[in-house]
Amino acid sequence: MPSNKRKILLLPGDGIGPEVVRETKKVIEWFNKKKSLDFNLDEGLIGGAAIDKHGVPITDEVFYKALESDAVIFGACGGPKYDKLEFSKKPERALLKLRKELKLFANLRPAICFKQLVDASSLKPEIVSGLDILIVRELTGGIYFGEPRGVKPIENGERRGVNTHVYTTKEIKRIAKVAFELATKRKNKVTSCEKSNVMEAGVLWREEVQFLKDKEYKKIELNHMLADNCAMQLLRNPKQFDVILADNLFGDMLSDEAAMLTGSLGLLPSASLGDKDKNGKTRSLYEPVHGSAPDIAGKNISNPIATILSFSMALKYSLDLEKESSLLDKAVEKTLEDGLRTTDIMSKGKKKVSTSDMGDAIISNLN
Numbered sequence: 001m002p003s004n005k006r007k008i009l010l011l012p013g014d015g016i017g018p019e020v021v022r023e024t025k026k027v028i029e030w031f032n033k034k035k036s037l038d039f040n041l042d043e044g045l046i047g048g049a050a051i052d053k054h055g056v057p058i059t060d061e062v063f064y065k066a067l068e069s070d071a072v073i074f075g076a077c078g079g080p081k082y083d084k085l086e087f088s089k090k091p092e093r094a095l096l097k098l099r100k101e102l103k104l105f106a107n108l109r110p111a112i113c114f115k116q117l118v119d120a121s122s123l124k125p126e127i128v129s130g131l132d133i134l135i136v137r138e139l140t141g142g143i144y145f146g147e148p149r150g151v152k153p154i155e156n157g158e159r160r161g162v163n164t165h166v167y168t169t170k171e172i173k174r175i176a177k178v179a180f181e182l183a184t185k186r187k188n189k190v191t192s193c194e195k196s197n198v199m200e201a202g203v204l205w206r207e208e209v210q211f212l213k214d215k216e217y218k219k220i221e222l223n224h225m226l227a228d229n230c231a232m233q234l235l236r237n238p239k240q241f242d243v244i245l246a247d248n249l250f251g252d253m254l255s256d257e258a259a260m261l262t263g264s265l266g267l268l269p270s271a272s273l274g275d276k277d278k279n280g281k282t283r284s285l286y287e288p289v290h291g292s293a294p295d296i297a298g299k300n301i302s303n304p305i306a307t308i309l310s311f312s313m314a315l316k317y318s319l320d321l322e323k324e325s326s327l328l329d330k331a332v333e334k335t336l337e338d339g340l341r342t343t344d345i346m347s348k349g350k351k352k353v354s355t356s357d358m359g360d361a362i363i364s365n366l367n
């Protein structure tokens with residue numbers, strides 16, 4: 001039996017973050033009550049919300065709470081209000097700090113097209129129906145964190161901006177291993193993306209992934225694909241993919257693209273996982289792939305499904321509750337089956353509902 005006093009930290013953040021996390025909180029409370037799980041829920045400010053109150057994107061207090069949690073559920077951060085802030089003070093720095101300091105190097109982004117939503121995608125139904133891709137994105141390296149970085153004045157009043165794309169053998173192998181392991185539980189197929197035609201670090205990526213496969217994962221079918229080609233193939237024939245392995249930046253872009261195949265960015269959950277610590281515990285953070293969507297924030301029209309499904313991933317990957325996770329997935333699917341749609345996935349003949357209606361409907365389907 002899993003112990004039943006585990007800590008879940010909610011970090012709603014900015015924009016639509018608070019509304020989608022609010023709905024997810026209702027779901028967590030349902031599990032506490034109906035499944036006697038007794039998750040210990042705590043909440044903290046992050047991003048712009050923390051800047052407004054404390055002048056920093058994340059306080060030490062919230063950071064240490066995240067370190068001690070069994071799972072962190074993150075909403076979104078950022079917004080136009082903070083665009084002019086100095087780089088190191090921007091809301092996004094909080095999320096990047098959590099990823100880096102909690103060593104959450106593996107970001108899992110499943111793109112599944114629910115059969116009820118084939119019409120919500122901008123692609124033809126036959127291209128996306130039955131789609132089930134898992135993007136494995138490296139999350140603590142590459143150009144997001146590489147040094148040197150920054151903007152400096154140069155001669156003639158001009159400036160020079162630098163970011164560095166850098167990966168080591170260890171970082172590449174560590175994330176490739178995650179992709180291979182997950183593929184063994186799926187269709188045994190990994191497509192690894194880089195730009196080895198123009199980047200030395202891309203050549204290294206390709207070689208190290210291949211070495212690891214040859215040594216430890218002989219049964220996996222491994223294909224290497226240039227990242228730009230992968231972007232194109234995702235639109236041309238997305239069902240050729242099973243697991244897509246990519247670095248931090250390419251993974252960021254390819255996952256937004258894959259999200260749209262499923263109908264809406266509002267549907268894609270993600271899990272960010274670290275290594276096991278000495279007690280066998282994996283640090284983790286769960287977040288919807290969509291951002292803060294400031295244009296629709298506060299209107300109760302956003303789609304809470306991506307965040308609710310992110311909690312489902314937490315049940316599966318951090319809380320050892322696989323059955324509860326699939327129960328939640330089924331409740332989400334049933335709600336779509338019932339014809340309920342938030343604005344982003346609305347189509348003819350369906351019932352348009354608000355963020356909170358969607359949350360309530362998922363809960364009544366759990367019941």
Ligand code: IPM
Pocket residue numbers: 077092095252289291
């Ligand atoms: C994502 C987001 C983040 C990223 C931003 C908010 C820092 O786009 O999680 O995909 O670029 O990683």
Ligand code: MG
Pocket residue numbers: 252253256289
């Ligand atoms: Mg992104």
